[in-house]
Each structure stands twice: as C-alpha cells, then as structure tokens.
Amino acid sequence: EPEVTQTPSHQVTQMGQEVILRCVPISNHLYFYWYRQILGQKVEFLVSFYNNEISEKSEIFDDQFSVERPDGSNFTLKIRSTKLEDSAMYFCASRGGYSGNTIYFGEGSWLTVV
Amino acid sequence: GENVEQHPSTLSVQEGDSAVIKCTYSDSASNYFPWYKQELGKRPQLIIDIRSNVGEKKDQRIAVTLNKTAKHFSLHITETQPEDSAVYFCAAGVSSGGSYIPTFGRGTSLIVHP
Numbered sequence: 632e633p634e635v636t637q638t639p640s641h642q643v644t645q646m647g648q649e650v651i652l653r654c655v656p657i658s659n660h661l662y663f664y665w666y667r668q669i670l671g672q673k674v675e676f677l678v679s680f681y682n683n684e685i686s687e688k689s690e691i692f693d694d695q696f697s698v699e700r701p702d703g704s705n706f707t708l709k710i711r712s713t714k715l716e717d718s719a720m721y722f723c724a725s726r727g728g729y730s731g732n733t734i735y736f737g738e739g740s741w742l743t744v745v
Numbered sequence: 746g747e748n749v750e751q752h753p754s755t756l757s758v759q760e761g762d763s764a765v766i767k768c769t770y771s772d773s774a775s776n777y778f779p780w781y782k783q784e785l786g787k788r789p790q791l792i793i794d795i796r797s798n799v800g801e802k803k804d805q806r807i808a809v810t811l812n813k814t815a816k817h818f819s820l821h822i823t824e825t826q827p828e829d830s831a832v833y834f835c836a837a838g839v840s841s842g843g844s845y846i847p848t849f850g851r852g853t854s855l856i857v858h859p
Contacts, residue, residue: 635788662843673851674789674834687846722788732777732845736788 635737654723661728747772751850768835775837
C-alpha cells in the first residue's frame with residue numbers, strides 16, 4: 632500500500648536555526664497537509680496545499696513557516712527561525728481528491744529545539 | 746471555525762470489555778467524521794469514518810454512531826483486545842468540492858488490560 636514518507640524522523644536544532652522537513656506524498660494525491668502534534672496534545676492543522684499553492688492555513692502558520700513543492704514529488708515545510716515552542720511532531724499528510732476524504736499521514740518528523 | 750471536544754482523555758478497560766469514546770463538534774456544516782488510531786510512536790491511521798447522511802456504521806468490532814441534531818458522534822469498540830491499546834482521535838470537518846480540512850479532538854488513550 633502506498634505511504635506518505637517523511638524525513639528526517641528526528642531532528643535536534645538550536646533555537647534560531649532554520650529547519651526543513653521533507654515529505655513525499657502518495658504519488659497520485661492532489662491535496663497536501665502539514666499538521667503538528669505537541670507531546671501529549673492533539674493533532675493541530677498548520678497548512679493545506681493544492682494546485683501548487685496554499686489553500687488554507689491556521690493561525691499557527693505565521694511568517695516563520697513556509698511550504699514548497701519544489702518538484703513533482705517532494706513537499707517541504709520550512710521553519711525559518713526555530714523557537715523552543717516549535718518542538719513537536721510534524722506530520723505530513725496527503726489526500727486523493729474529490730473521490731476521497733481519507734487523509735493519509737506520514738510517520739512524522741520529531742523536531743526538538745534546544 | 747470547527748471545535749471538536751473528545752472524552753474521555755484516558756480509558757482503561759479489561760480485555761473483552763467494550764469501550765466507548767465520545768466527541769462533540771460545533772459546526773453544523775461538518776459532514777465527514779473520521780476516527781484515527783495512533784499507536785505509540787507511529788502515524789495516525791484511519792480506522793473508520795462516517796458521513797452525515799448515515800447514522801451508524803460498523804466494521805467488525807468497531808462501530809461509529811452519529812447524532813447530527815446533538816452534534817455528537819461516538820466510537821464503539823467491542824470485545825477489546827490488548828492490541829486495541831492506542832490513542833484514538835476523532836475529527837470533524839466540511840467536505841465540499843475538493844476541500845477538506847478536519848479538526849481533531851484531543852485524543853483518548855485507550856488501555857486494554859489483558
């Protein structure tokens with residue numbers, strides 16, 4: 632079964648550093664998402680992406696965050712200047728399109744900001 | 746926007762017992778309600794979903810019920826087994842055209858004791 636893949640699985644970074652989290656969505660999917668899960672808390676929506684542009688974003692997704700689909704397969708989340716409170720599990724997800732609402736999550740990238 | 750409340754936060758049962766997890770939502774326009782299971786350190790995975798035109802759906806030992814009037818939906822697991830131990834998340838959202846961004850509940854940690 633096709634899966635969403637994410638790299639790295641775990642990254643430790645110094646406060647103020649830039650981080651790029653990478654994702655390869657399921658190949659024929661049209662909608663892409665980034666979610667965040669702070670330890671022990673709920674899964675929070677960050678941003679959705681469709682047709683090479685952001686379709687929606689939450690208030691969490693401020694100017695420090697950006698997303699990109701640099702080629703036909705990768706989908707990246709960049710955090711420009713990390714803060715301690717950015718420490719969380721970041722899930723990439725994808726969804727097929729009109730015929731399906733099922734969102735498929737990647738394994739997650741655990742970001743620790745020190 | 747949508748607000749999803751989920752109860753209980755922790756549920757401990759004996760193997761073979763039933764488990765019920767309840768969620769309420771705020772947006773009456775929400776029409777698609779998935780449930781995800783997240784095992785420790787793994788990605789959330791869809792286990793069952795229900796659309797607003799259906800009141801109940803069953804898949805082997807799991808079932809979901811939806812009360813649109815009261816804006817609540819529940820997950821029922823019968824004959825629980827230790828491998829059912831995980832965090833369960835409900836979600837709600839409006840599926841319209843191609844757009845769908847679910848809001849997740851806080852999660853319920855289900856512990857099944859052998």
